[in-house]
Amino acid sequence: MDLLKIKIIGFDADDTLWVNEPYYRETENEFFNLLKDYGSSDYLSQVLLEVELNNIETYGFGIKAFILSLIETALKVSGNKLDSGLIGKIIALGKAQITRQNEILPETETVLKRLSGKYRLIVATKGDLLDQERKLKNSGLLPYFHHIEVMSNKKAVNYRQLLTHLDILPEEFLMVGNSLKSDVVPVLELGGNAIHVPFHTTWIYEDIPAAELPGSRFRKVDKISDILEIL
Amino acid sequence: MDLLKIKIIGFDADDTLWVNEPYYRETENEFFNLLKDYGSSDYLSQVLLEVELNNIETYGFGIKAFILSLIETALKVSGNKLDSGLIGKIIALGKAQITRQNEILPETETVLKRLSGKYRLIVATKGDLLDQERKLKNSGLLPYFHHIEVMSNKKAVNYRQLLTHLDILPEEFLMVGNSLKSDVVPVLELGGNAIHVPFHTTWIYEDIPAAELPGSRFRKVDKISDILEIL
Numbered sequence: 001m002d003l004l005k006i007k008i009i010g011f012d013a014d015d016t017l018w019v020n021e022p023y024y025r026e027t028e029n030e031f032f033n034l035l036k037d038y039g040s041s042d043y044l045s046q047v048l049l050e051v052e053l054n055n056i057e058t059y060g061f062g063i064k065a066f067i068l069s070l071i072e073t074a075l076k077v078s079g080n081k082l083d084s085g086l087i088g089k090i091i092a093l094g095k096a097q098i099t100r101q102n103e104i105l106p107e108t109e110t111v112l113k114r115l116s117g118k119y120r121l122i123v124a125t126k127g128d129l130l131d132q133e134r135k136l137k138n139s140g141l142l143p144y145f146h147h148i149e150v151m152s153n154k155k156a157v158n159y160r161q162l163l164t165h166l167d168i169l170p171e172e173f174l175m176v177g178n179s180l181k182s183d184v185v186p187v188l189e190l191g192g193n194a195i196h197v198p199f200h201t202t203w204i205y206e207d208i209p210a211a212e213l214p215g216s217r218f219r220k221v222d223k224i225s226d227i228l229e230i231l
Numbered sequence: 232m233d234l235l236k237i238k239i240i241g242f243d244a245d246d247t248l249w250v251n252e253p254y255y256r257e258t259e260n261e262f263f264n265l266l267k268d269y270g271s272s273d274y275l276s277q278v279l280l281e282v283e284l285n286n287i288e289t290y291g292f293g294i295k296a297f298i299l300s301l302i303e304t305a306l307k308v309s310g311n312k313l314d315s316g317l318i319g320k321i322i323a324l325g326k327a328q329i330t331r332q333n334e335i336l337p338e339t340e341t342v343l344k345r346l347s348g349k350y351r352l353i354v355a356t357k358g359d360l361l362d363q364e365r366k367l368k369n370s371g372l373l374p375y376f377h378h379i380e381v382m383s384n385k386k387a388v389n390y391r392q393l394l395t396h397l398d399i400l401p402e403e404f405l406m407v408g409n410s411l412k413s414d415v416v417p418v419l420e421l422g423g424n425a426i427h428v429p430f431h432t433t434w435i436y437e438d439i440p441a442a443e444l445p446g447s448r449f450r451k452v453d454k455i456s457d458i459l460e461i462l
Binding site for chain 2: 058059060061064065067068071072075078080081082083084085087088091094095098099128129130131133147150152165
């Protein structure tokens with residue numbers, strides 16, 4: 001990691017700047033409870049994951065895709081014989097999650113304040129455009145960022161577009177995030193830098209087996225404030 | 232419109248570059264048919280519009296918001312006493328619309344080809360991020376655009392962010408689109424330029440009464456190829 005070359009730092013948002021995945025887990029638990037007549041939480045969880053993975057290409061990521069997949073799962077496990085009032089309750093669960101205030105992770109603001117003087121900071125997140133903008137606005141962290149990029153996916157091809165758009169070379173970019181799959185591996189693949197800040201709860205989709213990562217452009221830290229010791 | 236100053240031209244996408252709104256109308260007609268036991272098309276259409284407008288703040292624009300509003304409308308008009316198989320059919324209608332290929336409007340490619348040599352062209356659209364990216368990719372028009380901006384809304388504040396991000400002055404920007412409300416009025420308000428290319432089908436939300444618009448920075452044409460006579 002050639003620190004002198006780094007110009008722009010991209011921060012993932014969900015579970016990097018603020019708590020997010022645990023809210024999905026809570027909504028899922030309420031959903032499993034609504035549908036307990038149709039199977040155990042384990043079973044419902046397995047069907048939901050199948051439905052979500054099948055829908056990624058069609059719906060993409062984010063909260064609206066999630067609500068639609070919850071509804072589809074409910075229809076599937078009930079063989080289309082569901083009390084339609086339950087669908088109304090699922091929609092209400094989804095809307096409640098949308099309007100929830102995401103808790104900012106400790107020391108995030110301190111880190112952004114310190115780094116924003118030295119680097120250009122951006123948010124690089126995937127998910128639902130409106131939902132991500134709303135979370136960022138609610139967070140009060142907006143003033144620290146020069147630019148917000150909501151990406152439809154976070155594969156190498158999407159990061160390449162981002163770098164072109166930012167008009168910088170891969171070695172001038174550092175990505176900070178909680179997902180090895182979405183924030184670290186594709187950025188390293190392009191020749192960029194990445195810092196992994198794990199979060200305790202990870203969606204199965206984001207989980208990948210530990211791999212050999214190029215040590216020179218990669219670091220792993222325990223919490224976001226640790227990146228100040230590197231940068 | 233000071234042509235010598237214009238550096239970047241923003242094109243709206245839906246119903247400016249390709250056909251879109253008529254597909255929504257077709258899906259709605261199939262939806263009205265599925266729910267004909269619960270009321271006339273006029274009645275269902277009125278409830279749907281109410282539900283959609285109520286949901287804009289929560290869901291934003293685009294196809295997934297539309298599918299969720301169709302489901303909510305079906306629950307509402309049936310008093311939550313719907314055969315849940317119908318919900319499955321509504322989801323299928325939505326997915327069918329997502330995978331539909333949008334027909335490119337006549338002469339669009341010729342116009343983009345001619346202008347891309349003289350100006351930097353971008354797409355400035357609202358709606359669902361993944362869905363808009365997919366439509367653009369399918370259209371084959373991607374090579375003419377320097378940058379794609381999917382906006383959560385198209386009000387003056389959103390255009391101001393766009394101009395900051397593009398690093399240009401309002402008078403250096405020209406917006407081309409079919410919606411007076413979303414493509415013309417907010418851009419003129421900021422001091423930018425706009426060309427209105429009406430389309431035969433407009434969502435009620437986008438309809439605004441004709442207003443006095445500053446003639447010096449505003450033009451109205453009949454079809455997209457007419458803008459070549461101006462630029």
